[in-house]
Amino acid sequence: MTEKMPMLDIQDLSVYYGGICALNQVSLHVNEGEIVSVIGANGAGKSTLMKTIVAVKSFTSGKIMFQGQPLKKEAHDVIKDGITLSPEGRRIFSPLSVRENLMAGAYTRNDRHEIEATMEEVFTLFPRLKERINQRGGTLSGGEQQMLAVGRALMSKPKMLMLDEPSLGLAPIVINLMFETIVRLNKEMGLTILLVEQNASIALSVCQRAYVLKTGTINMEGTGQELLHDKRVMESYLGIAK
Amino acid sequence: MELFIQQLVSGISIGAIYSLLAVGYALVYSVYNFTNWAFDGFMAFGAFMAFTGITSLFMPFWLAALFSIILTVILSVGTEKLAYSPLRARKAPRLFMMISAMGVNLATVNIINLIYGGVFRKFPIDTLQPIFIKGVSIGRMDLMAGGISFGVLALLWVFLYRTKWGLGIRASSIDIMTASLMGINNNAVAIVVFAVTGVLSSVAGVFYGIKYAVFPMMGIVTIKAMIASIVGGLGSLPAAILGSMILGILETMVSGYISSTYRDLFSFLFLIIILLFFPNGLMGKSSGEKL
Numbered sequence: 100m101t102e103k104m105p106m107l108d109i110q111d112l113s114v115y116y117g118g119i120c121a122l123n124q125v126s127l128h129v130n131e132g133e134i135v136s137v138i139g140a141n142g143a144g145k146s147t148l149m150k151t152i153v154a155v156k157s158f159t160s161g162k163i164m165f166q167g168q169p170l171k172k173e174a175h176d177v178i179k180d181g182i183t184l185s186p187e188g189r190r191i192f193s194p195l196s197v198r199e200n201l202m203a204g205a206y207t208r209n210d211r212h213e214i215e216a217t218m219e220e221v222f223t224l225f226p227r228l229k230e231r232i233n234q235r236g237g238t239l240s241g242g243e244q245q246m247l248a249v250g251r252a253l254m255s256k257p258k259m260l261m262l263d264e265p266s267l268g269l270a271p272i273v274i275n276l277m278f279e280t281i282v283r284l285n286k287e288m289g290l291t292i293l294l295v296e297q298n299a300s301i302a303l304s305v306c307q308r309a310y311v312l313k314t315g316t317i318n319m320e321g322t323g324q325e326l327l328h329d330k331r332v333m334e335s336y337l338g339i340a341k
Numbered sequence: 342m343e344l345f346i347q348q349l350v351s352g353i354s355i356g357a358i359y360s361l362l363a364v365g366y367a368l369v370y371s372v373y374n375f376t377n378w379a380f381d382g383f384m385a386f387g388a389f390m391a392f393t394g395i396t397s398l399f400m401p402f403w404l405a406a407l408f409s410i411i412l413t414v415i416l417s418v419g420t421e422k423l424a425y426s427p428l429r430a431r432k433a434p435r436l437f438m439m440i441s442a443m444g445v446n447l448a449t450v451n452i453i454n455l456i457y458g459g460v461f462r463k464f465p466i467d468t469l470q471p472i473f474i475k476g477v478s479i480g481r482m483d484l485m486a487g488g489i490s491f492g493v494l495a496l497l498w499v500f501l502y503r504t505k506w507g508l509g510i511r512a513s514s515i516d517i518m519t520a521s522l523m524g525i526n527n528n529a530v531a532i533v534v535f536a537v538t539g540v541l542s543s544v545a546g547v548f549y550g551i552k553y554a555v556f557p558m559m560g561i562v563t564i565k566a567m568i569a570s571i572v573g574g575l576g577s578l579p580a581a582i583l584g585s586m587i588l589g590i591l592e593t594m595v596s597g598y599i600s601s602t603y604r605d606l607f608s609f610l611f612l613i614i615i616l617l618f619f620p621n622g623l624m625g626k627s628s629g630e631k632l
Binding site (some may be wrong): 175179183186195199204206 | 505508509511512515516518519520521522523524525526527
């Protein structure tokens with residue numbers, strides 16, 4: 100079989116905030132059907148990377164290609180091409196009901212029946228959301244809000260789902276449930292997933308491939324298992340001294 | 342008793358006009374977090390365009406009202422495109438947006454003054470005979486102003502809470518960045534929001550002109566709408582309507598039973614008292630819900 104073109108291909112991407120370099124010559128790719136994790140500490144540039152891919156943040160130099168096409172310039176166009184980001188800190192529309200939050204996620208779609216069908220799929224993944232359908236987003240627990248954030252992102256029927264710190268602020272048991280769901284989405288529905296995490300051990304254990312981002316540059320890359328057993332990763336990100 | 346009912350009807354109709362203005366402020370404030378001072382110029386512009394439609398272009402009232410709505414929408418959306426949108430694109434602080442709005446307001450009011458002069462004019466519409474019910478005279482114009490204003494507010498409610506566009510606007514008012522991640526086009530939302538405020542200011546301007554007079558500074562009344570939305574609770578649409586109705590009725594009662602000279606004194610006194618006991622307004626929540 101010939102080498103397939105990656106779904107998302109980023110080459111030499113540099114992003115600045117004013118004069119400060121947040122990402123320096125970052126190259127990474129995501130193949131169709133993969134889970135790719137980007138791990139790194141606070142301030143390594145993980146969220147900047149995500150925001151740049153969805154065109155919320157503009158980049159100075161480099162190239163982002165999605166399915167062989169250059170990335171669109173506006174966030175609301177990027178989502179139409181099939182990239183959806185579930186942002187850091189969940190960012191639920193708290194005054195809106197669970198249903199309205201999900202409907203907002205389906206904003207780019209028009210067929211009511213298809214939207215309802217996707218909503219049913221989301222409820223199958225997260226039955227808790229169905230119980231809370233008329234409750235305001237802001238009244239949900241942290242774990243439920245993260246379910247809602249992922250569910251809302253799925254409502255756009257993305258080709259590639261991006262998750263920014265899905266474990267943030269969640270109890271360990273809820274984190275495990277969330278990552279089980281992420282793996283299910285990938286295995287059962289064939290969804291391509293790019294996620295960034297500070298929680299390196301869980302992010303590395305679910306992914307096929309991973310990158311280590313350190314102060315704006317890609318420091319290491321490899322399969323999840325390789326990096327999990329890498330000495331430097333163990334020391335810096337997993338808290339295991341050898 | 343007759344006086345009370347007459348004043349009550351009149352108060353409800355003026356309250357309905359305040360509601361249109363207060364809702365216009367609340368809508369822009371909830372999405373863009375700045376006070377759109379240009380709104381009072383738009384209101385005067387709306388009244389003058391209807392005035393011109395009737396006197397110079399010989400339109401019937403309904404056509405002149407439509408003419409005014411269309412032109413005010415163009416002015417409002419044009420202001421967004423020329424004055425606000427470039428500032429937002431440069432991530433200007435919201436204070437700059439407010440100052441820009443004040444500039445647009447000064448320009449609008451003074452251009453109207455230059456063209457039409459500063460005199461007070463009667464709105465060119467036949468004064469309809471009031472209806473008498475058991476000795477109470479009720480102005481038909483009050484009924485019409487109240488009825489149409491509530492109709493416009495009801496349509497706006499349906500638009501905001503029952504349509505996809507409305508959901509987009511509400512989502513943007515909560516978190517504009519996340520809204521764009523959902524595929525909601527911020528620029529399109531801005532055009533719709535400012536088109537809606539254009540309609541509101543035009544309708545309010547026409548009815549206020551009919552009830553009082555048409556003059557370049559007539560938009561100064563929007564300060565009452567500000568009081569109303571603060572009394573109700575800033576940034577919330579139902580609260581803006583509640584505050585407007587209370588203020589409208591209070592004013593006509595003061596005018597009827599005490600003296601119209603003291604009307605504004607009571608309005609501001611009322612604002613102070615409410616804020617002393619309800620710092621967030623009557624329906625205000627400290628944070629969270631904005632629209």
